[in-house]
Amino acid sequence: MNQTTEPVSAPKIETLEKIASQVRRDIVRMVHACQSGHPGGSLGCTEFFVAMYFHLLKHDPKFNMQGDGEDIFFLSNGHISPLWYSVLARSGYFPLEELKTFRKINSRLQGHPATEEGLPGVRIASGSLGQGLSVAIGAAQAKKLSGDPQTVFVLMGDGEQQEGQIWEAAMYAAHHQVDNLVATLDYNGQQIDGPVDDVISLKNIKAKWEAFGWEVMESQGNDLNQLIPKMEAAVALSRQGKPVINIMSTEMGYGVDFMVGSHKWHGIPPNDQQLASALDQLEETLGDY
Numbered sequence: 337m338n339q340t341t342e343p344v345s346a347p348k349i350e351t352l353e354k355i356a357s358q359v360r361r362d363i364v365r366m367v368h369a370c371q372s373g374h375p376g377g378s379l380g381c382t383e384f385f386v387a388m389y390f391h392l393l394k395h396d397p398k399f400n401m402q403g404d405g406e407d408i409f410f411l412s413n414g415h416i417s418p419l420w421y422s423v424l425a426r427s428g429y430f431p432l433e434e435l436k437t438f439r440k441i442n443s444r445l446q447g448h449p450a451t452e453e454g455l456p457g458v459r460i461a462s463g464s465l466g467q468g469l470s471v472a473i474g475a476a477q478a479k480k481l482s483g484d485p486q487t488v489f490v491l492m493g494d495g496e497q498q499e500g501q502i503w504e505a506a507m508y509a510a511h512h513q514v515d516n517l518v519a520t521l522d523y524n525g526q527q528i529d530g531p532v533d534d535v536i537s538l539k540n541i542k543a544k545w546e547a548f549g550w551e552v553m554e555s556q557g558n559d560l561n562q563l564i565p566k567m568e569a570a571v572a573l574s575r576q577g578k579p580v581i582n583i584m585s586t587e588m589g590y591g592v593d594f595m596v597g598s599h600k601w602h603g604i605p606p607n608d609q610q611l612a613s614a615l616d617q618l619e620e621t622l623g624d625y
Contacts, residue, residue, distance in 0.1 A: 344391065344564045352560050354621035355426065356386045360591045361618045362422035362435060362625065368611040370439040373447060376601035377493065378419035380524050380586040384491070384557050385423045387564050392571070394486060397428035399456040407486045408475050410460060412468020413493035413522065414448040415603070421445050424457040425625070432625045466499030468492060469519060473509045473579075476517040487571060491520045495527030498536045503548065509579040510549030518570050519550075519581040522557065524588040526599035542583055551578040557586035592617055 359382050367373035389395070394407045411420055418438060425432045430444075437443035444453040448463030460471050472490035479486060496502065509517060523541070525532050532538060545552045551573050555566035563584070570582045588602065589595025592614045606614055 344560075344568075348391070349560050349564075352383075352386050352390055354619070355390055356382045356560075357591075357619045358622040358624075359386060359419065359422045359426065361615060361620060362426075363418045364592065364606060364611055364614045364618070365624065366418045366422070366435055366438040367605045368608075369436070371605045372439050373418055373605055374415040374603045375418070375592075375605065376526065376588040376595055376598070376603075377413065377522065377524065378416040379592060379595060380588045380590045381416055381419055381491070381522050381557065382591065383560050383563055384520065384522070384584060384586075385419055387560060387567060388489065389423045389427045391564060392567055393489070395427075397456070399429060401459060403459065403475070403486075404482070404484060405486065408459065408472075408479075408488045410468050410472045410475070410488070410490040411449060411462050412472075412490055413465065413496055414461075414463030414468075417445070417447060417449050417463075420449065420457075424455075426622065427457075429456040435625045465493065465496040466501040469502055469505040469509075472517060472519070473505055473514050476509075476514050477512070479516055480514075486516075487574060488517050489520070490517070491522060493527070494521060494523045494525065494532050494538065494541075495535065497521070497538050497541065506545065506548040506550065513577050514579050515575050515577055517579045518567075518574055519579065520567075520570075521581060521583045522586055523583055524586045526588045526597070526602060528599065528602045530599050545581050545583070549578060551576070551580045553580065553582045555582055555584045557584035558590045 363378045367375045438445045439447050444455040449458045450461045472488050476488040556562040570580050573580050595601040
């Protein structure tokens with residue numbers, strides 16, 4: 337079981353940054369190969385996933401669906417699946433070679449995570465936005481009922497906050513003191529139709545979550561030196577009567593200069609020339625699949 341509790345060190349940060357660079361190479365190559373997928377949000381959340389799976393999560397790549405005795409992670413904004421698949425493969429959940437099948441017919445690596453093919457690491461189908469928080473709350477309550485001391489984590493998107501189910505779930509979790517739950521909101525300010533503020537502004541999202549009874553933290557998601565201590569602090573704040581949410585600022589397309597900050601890269605693949613440019617910017621540190 338992967339488990340680390342020691343303070344994050346400079347060498348550890350350097351190692352995680354190298355993993356992040358390789359994961360970004362995986363993302364752009366996967367989306368380019370099938371000419372379909374969502375590179376922008378995947379690139380923007382890379383540090384978060386690397387920090388979770390290679391430092392924070394208590395998890396076992398042998399994988400049991402129930403997640404007994406380990407932390408559980410749910411991805412609600414399932415369109416960033418290429419990122420998750422890369423991190424799962426590089427964590428040992430399934431062979432790295434399988435990344436070549438992304439979005440291919442009969443692949444376990446569908447465009448949005450699914451469960452019917454039994455992909456290790458994936459416990460729910462996701463990508464129909466607004467549902468992941470509800471599932472995470474149910475899993476957290478199940479852990480409480482069974483006396484399991486581990487934590488449930490969920491990642492949501494900022495455009496997803498426009499879904500009503502999110503706020504029903506938020507009320508429920510606070511009312512029932514589901515305090516073994518840590519949610520993270522990827523706040524990159526972009527969604528498929530444009531800037532979030534232009535589609536439906538979230539206004540003061542921190543104040544909203546506080547008003548719904550959650551413990552709220554804020555972090556910078558593209559800086560591991562800032563992100564990891566904040567996530568560790570979020571876990572430390574759990575089990576004190578309130579669910580916890582980390583509002584994590586990121587940049588869509590981070591790491592690839594022509595994708596940064598643009599909603600246009602929410603759901604389109606790079607062409608051959610753009611792929612070459614992206615790979616020139618991303619160091620190959622662990623070996624391409």
